[in-house]
Amino acid sequence: MxxxxxxxxxxxxxxxxxxxxxxxxxxxxxxxxxxxxxxxxxxxxxxxxxxLAFYVCMVCGAEVALLRRAGGRLSLRCCNEDMVPQAA
Incomplete structure (x- = not known):
């Protein structure tokens, strides 16, 4: 396929x-x-x-998807660490 x-x-x-x-x-x-x-x-x-842009927590493996970016400063955190962008 x-x-x-x-x-x-x-x-x-x-x-x-x-x-x-x-x-x-x-x-x-x-x-x-x-x-x-x-x-x-x-x-x-x-x-x-x-x-969608995906982010992952390198500590626990949680994943989030960013639905819409606005004008503000985005700061995604989990387990007291910054989440990192992940390839879709």
Whole structure:
């Protein structure tokens, strides 16, 4: 099975899909080996150019995903340590 399909990567952690009809969005948090084919309003959802940014705690392994960056200074901390960016 190819890692790429016409609709995006099969293993697409962090990918955001949008419904072209109603605007609903979903995000892939844990990618599996199968081919994700999300549908909404009886049509295929479309992958967007946006992706979630993931951060991990190097002490306990907790993971968070940044949904939207605002103008403020973001400081993600866990176990009294800075969380580090992780590849999606």
């Amino acid at each position: 190819s890692a790429e399909s016409p609709r995006g990567s099969v293993r697409s952690r962090g990918r955001i899909y949008r419904c072209p009809v109603c605007g609903a969005e979903l995000a892939v948090l844990v990618a599996g080996a199968g081919r994700l084919s999300p549908r909404c309003c009886n049509v295929d959802m479309v992958p967007t150019d946006r992706r």
